[in-house]
Amino acid sequence: MKITINNIALLNRATNMVLKGYDLPQSLQISAMIEALQFKLMNGTAHFIYRKTNGELREAFGTLLPKVLTNNMNGFGVLRRYYNCQAYFDIEQQEWRSFRYENLITIL
Numbered sequence: 001m002k003i004t005i006n007n008i009a010l011l012n013r014a015t016n017m018v019l020k021g022y023d024l025p026q027s028l029q030i031s032a033m034i035e036a037l038q039f040k041l042m043n044g045t046a047h048f049i050y051r052k053t054n055g056e057l058r059e060a061f062g063t064l065l066p067k068v069l070t071n072n073m074n075g076f077g078v079l080r081r082y083y084n085c086q087a088y089f090d091i092e093q094q095e096w097r098s099f100r101y102e103n104l105i106t107i108l
Helices: 007-019 024-042
Strands: 045-051 057-063 085-090 095-100 104-107
Touching: 007 024, 024 045, 024 085, 024 104, 057 085, 057 095
Parallel strands: none
Antiparallel strands: 045 057, 045 104, 085 095
């Protein structure tokens, strides 16, 4: 299977970050990391670090595998990406979590 990057989503995400005041190279780098993270989440477990809203760093293990999510679906029908957030199912806490795109630090 050929792996491709969704260039339109990447550019839209970077544009939104530039409008918030981030510089273009940093915005493109974070957008590319989000694409890589989404790929890892949909194909298994991802290990990553992001900054919480209170400033703390959070190390997380998450997934978006369909077999895990079928028993854990909830929500109000509004996708997190409309709020510039990445949602994931936290494997350690067995709960849904999300973070803003610009708060992603690294993927381990």
